[in-house]
Amino acid sequence: MGKIIDGKAVSKEIYADIKTRVSSYKNKYGRVPGLATLLVGDNPASRSYVRSKIKRSEEAGFTSYHRDMDNSSTREQITGQIKEWNNDNSIDGILVQLPLPEHLRKDTASIMDTIDPAKDVDGFHPENAGLLARGTPRFIPCTPRGIIELLKHEKISTEGKHAVIIGRSQIVGLPLSLLLLMKSEYGNATVTVCHSRTRDISSLTQQADIVITALGKPRFLTAEMIKQGAVVIDVGINRVDDPAAKKGYRIVGDVDTEAVLEKASAVTPVPGGVGPMTIAMLLLNTLNSFEIKQK
Numbered sequence: 001m002g003k004i005i006d007g008k009a010v011s012k013e014i015y016a017d018i019k020t021r022v023s024s025y026k027n028k029y030g031r032v033p034g035l036a037t038l039l040v041g042d043n044p045a046s047r048s049y050v051r052s053k054i055k056r057s058e059e060a061g062f063t064s065y066h067r068d069m070d071n072s073s074t075r076e077q078i079t080g081q082i083k084e085w086n087n088d089n090s091i092d093g094i095l096v097q098l099p100l101p102e103h104l105r106k107d108t109a110s111i112m113d114t115i116d117p118a119k120d121v122d123g124f125h126p127e128n129a130g131l132l133a134r135g136t137p138r139f140i141p142c143t144p145r146g147i148i149e150l151l152k153h154e155k156i157s158t159e160g161k162h163a164v165i166i167g168r169s170q171i172v173g174l175p176l177s178l179l180l181l182m183k184s185e186y187g188n189a190t191v192t193v194c195h196s197r198t199r200d201i202s203s204l205t206q207q208a209d210i211v212i213t214a215l216g217k218p219r220f221l222t223a224e225m226i227k228q229g230a231v232v233i234d235v236g237i238n239r240v241d242d243p244a245a246k247k248g249y250r251i252v253g254d255v256d257t258e259a260v261l262e263k264a265s266a267v268t269p270v271p272g273g274v275g276p277m278t279i280a281m282l283l284l285n286t287l288n289s290f291e292i293k294q295k
């Protein structure tokens with residue numbers, strides 16, 4: 001039976017460390033990190049994510065700035081707000097919650113690109129993506145950074161290991177592949193990236209020492225698809241109907257966790273694995289942005 005990696009417990013340790021550092025900076029520099037969040041529209045899941053981010057940042061002692069903009073907001077109104085925050089020295093991190101409303105989807109990249117790269121704590125700006133690809137990252141996207149921090153915490157070495165990632169998105173799969181390839185202690189892996197056009201994914205995952213699922217398909221990875229003793233990191237967040245649950249649904253990952261645990265050496269659960277690490281990394285990136293400015 002494999003170990004369940006408790007991402008919630010690890011994130012709590014990180015929050016405690018951030019809080020201590022913030023309170024010492026308050027005396028030393030006379031200010032604390034500032035995180036600005038922008039929510040456009042009324043997507044309930046986005047509202048709930050933003051609420052958690054604000055709550056966590058305030059608990060850590062940050063100053064938080066928030067603006068709610070309605071569904072019909074224009075590209076210019078949104079970039080106007082971002083530019084105002086770019087010029088505000090008390091703000092170290094800017095987060096625009098995605099996805100944007102339907103009529104703005106095509107403008108997502110150009111809106112995100114107006115964020116000052118020195119405040120782009122989500123790490124999506126082309127300048128930060130380029131720095132990561134070059135092997136000299138500034139802000140690492142939060143979910144991939146959270147995964148590396150979990151591996152570090154669990155002392156799961158990646159050096160020389162075969163890591164198979166399922167998913168090649170800009171926010172998870174692709175940056176994670178770059179991190180695992182980096183010439184660093186928790187890099188130096190041999191990386192295979194799979195996507196919807198990959199043939200015979202099982203034949204690849206069966207060779208993997210570490211499998212990372214980031215595709216958004218409930219229980220996609222089964223026990224038959226992994227080798228004995230593999231480490232499995234489940235990034236997926238999927239709603240499945242469950243009449244017995246209070247809300248009529250429950251959240252599952254991309255892994256058939258119970259069956260996979262019988263064969264794997266360690267598995268991250270959903271919920272309580274990678275998810276809690278993502279917000280912790282947002283705070284850590286904002287703290288790092290603040291620290292860079294003090295130097």
Ligand SMILES: NC(=O)c1ccc[n+]([C@@H]2O[C@H](COP(=O)([O-])OP(=O)(O)OC[C@H]3O[C@@H](n4cnc5c(N)ncnc54)[C@H](OP(=O)(O)O)[C@@H]3O)[C@@H](O)[C@H]2O)c1
Nearest residue numbers: 143167168169172195196214215216235236237274275278
């Ligand atoms: N825990 C967290 O904090 C966190 C953070 C971010 C995302 N997530 C979750 O992680 C999952 C992935 O998120 P994302 O934003 O990366 O999603 P995304 O942008 O939709 O990307 C999904 C990726 O999976 C690939 N894919 C889809 N179906 C596949 C299949 N049947 N076989 C192989 N590959 C397949 C897609 O291939 P193509 O490129 O060919 O389309 C794509 O590369 C979602 O469930 C999301 O909710 C969790």
